[in-house]
Amino acid sequence: HRAQIQAILAASPLVPVITIQDPAQALPLCEALVAGGIRVLEITLRTEHGLKAIEQVRQNLPDAWVGAGTVCTPAQYRDVVSAGAQFVISPGVTEALLELGAQAPVPLLPGVATVSELMMGYALGYREFKFFPAEVAGGTAALKAMAGPFPDVAFCPTGGIGPANAGDYLALANVRAVGGSWLTPADAVAAGDWQKIRELARSSLVALAR
Numbered sequence: 001h002r003a004q005i006q007a008i009l010a011a012s013p014l015v016p017v018i019t020i021q022d023p024a025q026a027l028p029l030c031e032a033l034v035a036g037g038i039r040v041l042e043i044t045l046r047t048e049h050g051l052k053a054i055e056q057v058r059q060n061l062p063d064a065w066v067g068a069g070t071v072c073t074p075a076q077y078r079d080v081v082s083a084g085a086q087f088v089i090s091p092g093v094t095e096a097l098l099e100l101g102a103q104a105p106v107p108l109l110p111g112v113a114t115v116s117e118l119m120m121g122y123a124l125g126y127r128e129f130k131f132f133p134a135e136v137a138g139g140t141a142a143l144k145a146m147a148g149p150f151p152d153v154a155f156c157p158t159g160g161i162g163p164a165n166a167g168d169y170l171a172l173a174n175v176r177a178v179g180g181s182w183l184t185p186a187d188a189v190a191a192g193d194w195q196k197i198r199e200l201a202r203s204s205l206v207a208l209a210r
């Protein structure tokens, strides 16, 4: 599990958090992101279209890692695995999710906002976490502080991250990638402006290259 999560976080410094409002847009949107150089996609369950989108994108974009986001329950975990998700991201932790993720065929990147939540996951063997909601949970200062007691833990922060601060997070030794919704601006998605999405992905990757 760890090796797989590490490979996914190493595959792309940027993880777009994708919420599908129109099911017809799922594939062209994800194609545009991949064309712009993004290799890891987090498709959330925030709308009723999420599950189907995961299935469709997984079948059609073999060059991308396709994961599920906003997974909050074991039932949702099983659903996204059946749909073909290659990794699972939760906004927070429950015992049930952590236990399922520790033995499921598809790995979990559990979301934590505090040291105590991190310790719950750590005790079960997790060493990679999503840090959410990053900006309000302490931002880069919190992550720097956590590197003291947990030098072997790495994070993918999300929540309030954008072009202005992504680089600050990626500069930290315990940050592997950053995620967020800024790579899929609602107006460009609604307009079907895939060229704009592709260019935003490309220019963001260039700006953050390290």
Ligand code: 3PG
Binding pocket: 017, 069, 070, 091, 132, 158, 159, 160, 161, 179, 180, 181, 182
């Ligand atoms: C997430 O689930 O990772 C966040 O909702 C993304 O946060 P953002 O919309 O502030 O980027």
